[in-house]
Amino acid sequence: MKKLLLTGFVPFLEFRVNPTEEIAKALDGKVIGDYEVVGRVLPVEFSQTAVRAIELYEEVQPDVVIHLGLAGGRSKITPERIAINCSDGAADNSGVVLEDATIKEDGPDGYFSTLPIRKFVNVLKENNLPATISNSAGTYLCNFVMYNTLHYIQQQGKQTRAGFVHIPASHELSIQQPSVPSWSQQDLQRGIELMIQSLD
Ligand code: PCA
Numbered sequence: 431m432k433k434l435l436l437t438g439f440v441p442f443l444e445f446r447v448n449p450t451e452e453i454a455k456a457l458d459g460k461v462i463g464d465y466e467v468v469g470r471v472l473p474v475e476f477s478q479t480a481v482r483a484i485e486l487y488e489e490v491q492p493d494v495v496i497h498l499g500l501a502g503g504r505s506k507i508t509p510e511r512i513a514i515n516c517s518d519g520a521a522d523n524s525g526v527v528l529e530d531a532t533i534k535e536d537g538p539d540g541y542f543s544t545l546p547i548r549k550f551v552n553v554l555k556e557n558n559l560p561a562t563i564s565n566s567a568g569t570y571l572c573n574f575v576m577y578n579t580l581h582y583i584q585q586q587g588k589q590t591r592a593g594f595v596h597i598p599a600s601h602e603l604s605i606q607q608p609s610v611p612s613w614s615q616q617d618l619q620r621g622i623e624l625m626i627q628s629l630d
Pocket of ligand 1: 450501
């Protein structure tokens with residue numbers, strides 16, 4: 431059976447829970463479509479996140495990698511089109527702040543997702559879940575891990591499909607921060623399951 435590495439993140443900044451952590455844990459060990467899912471949770475620390483993601487990649491030897499992240503403020507599930515070679519913005523969970531930082535000196539400006547992002551969006555919409563492609567994963571940890579994973583796969587000459595999907599906040603988060611749009615945790619999880627189900 432094919433293997434899919436699914437990662438979520440721990441809570442960060444003002445978000446006291448991370449729905450992606452719950453999804454990664456809930457789907458760990460499940461068989462969805464043609465894939466056995468290995469669900470793992472990543473730290474939100476520039477010094478640790480990519481190292482851990484690559485360790486997991488080597489351990490699991492997946493056919494597909496889907497990194498999940500919370501995009502508090504977005505109202506749709508948004509598969510990311512591209513990761514850029516730049517980190518910048520808010521402090522990570524260990525207080526590190528990067529500004530205009532190049533992720534890989536020897537890397538290209540960007541890497542396109544190798545996941546079927548258009549198919550993901552179509553499948554989600556057919557199932558009544560709002561979705562759209564996002565053209566920016568930002569410059570925080572989500573972009574960082576997507577860039578690092580795609581760079582590693584390319585450097586290793588592997589064919590593994592990989593990319594990143596941002597999801598909206600859960601209701602639990604929106605109760606703490608009422609201006610943030612939210613979905614039920616159940617629908618968020620169903621969206622991820624549908625995407626995995628649609629993979630060849
Ligand atoms: N979202 C953040 C980092 C962790 C997460 O879940 C981001 O969008 O970069």
